Amino acid sequence: MLLNPLLLVLGIIIGCHCQEQTPLQKVVESGSKFNGNLHKELANTQNGNFVYSGLSANLVLSLLTSGAKGDTKNELVSGLNLVQDDKERTNGYKQLTSSLNVNSEDLKVLSANKIYPAKGFPVEESFKNTAVNDYQSEVENIDYQNKEHAAGTINEWVGQKTNNKIQNLINPDKLNPETKLVLANTLYFSGKWVRPFDFSWKGSFHSTETQSKEIKFLQGTFQAKYRPCRRHQAKFLELDFQGGNISMTFVLPNDRNGLKKLEDTFEGVSELSPMYTGNVQISIPKFKEETTIDLVPVFKKMGIQKVFTSGADLSGISSKQNLQVDAIPQKTFIEVTETGVEAAAATGVQAVPTSLIRPDFTFTADYPFLYYIKENNSGAILFAGRYVS
Incomplete structure (x- = not known):
């Protein structure tokens, strides 16, 4: 019996906890648990700095789960902390992706899904309809005989x-004539700080x-959101972006060796x-x-x-x-500059005098820390990572 591998592809960023239990809030809450588990595993296996998107992974794997059955589906739902009910899950992600798509001069949050069936591959109409209608996915047949x-x-x-x-993202050597389907998701973010940094x-x-x-x-x-936290033994700094309700939070342990403890409780x-x-004096x-x-x-x-x-x-x-899943690669990019966080060329440095404002709080990230970018209306985390060197 011929087994055709399915290549699952991720583009890039999520998760959060909310009290109400609408479909949107359920997928955000489940995404928060998944993100916490994912971060803990990555922290144990990745060396040095890393950035990832739990949201990107959750979106495309949720789509995959809608086509799974039996023990395969049960493992995916349990391991990914997904909302169990298919209708609630797809409705929640549909609302989330619709709310995330912002495309302005100051702020861009763009999510996209696409499925690539092999030419002549018989995809079930119900799965195709779910992909297109619930996950706003494009569909394009492709010839995997020519892997390049x-x-x-x-x-x-x-x-x-x-x-x-x-x-x-896709290594042609991972494709072969037996590849029958690729599921792809991308998440792109670019934002300008509400208050740019003074200098570098x-x-x-x-x-x-x-x-x-x-x-x-x-x-x-300058004016920013901050909090010293006894529970996590860390300092929190939240910086807002222009044009939307999105922010980036930096989490600095009080102890220079306290990063692992934070990562073990990332959720x-x-x-x-x-x-x-x-007024916060900031150095990151x-x-x-x-x-x-x-x-x-x-x-x-x-x-x-x-x-x-x-099986x-x-x-x-x-x-x-x-079908069986053959690979799940994810490639993620982030750049933090004077003017904002963006997937773009570096911005030139312009030196200005230091501020004479007396700070209420000091945040000096000169040793390992965590960070995450969050959509504050839903609480969904777009990207997360750590900086250690």
């Missing part, structure tokens, strides 16, 4: 949807107690509220990061096994073909 052309077609679409910040300067970043390196820091003293860390508002690294992650071994540790084997039941996608 197929990979190029998918990578070109990913590049277009991410302002060319994500390149070569060079200082020492302490990766460990004994290791440090000279890097560029962004410096400013609780990302739900902190409320914040204080005041200016950085650019791109991370490529193979999520298959990560998900296996989270209890998802069957979908990667010949996978994805008959909701095709009742005439035996």
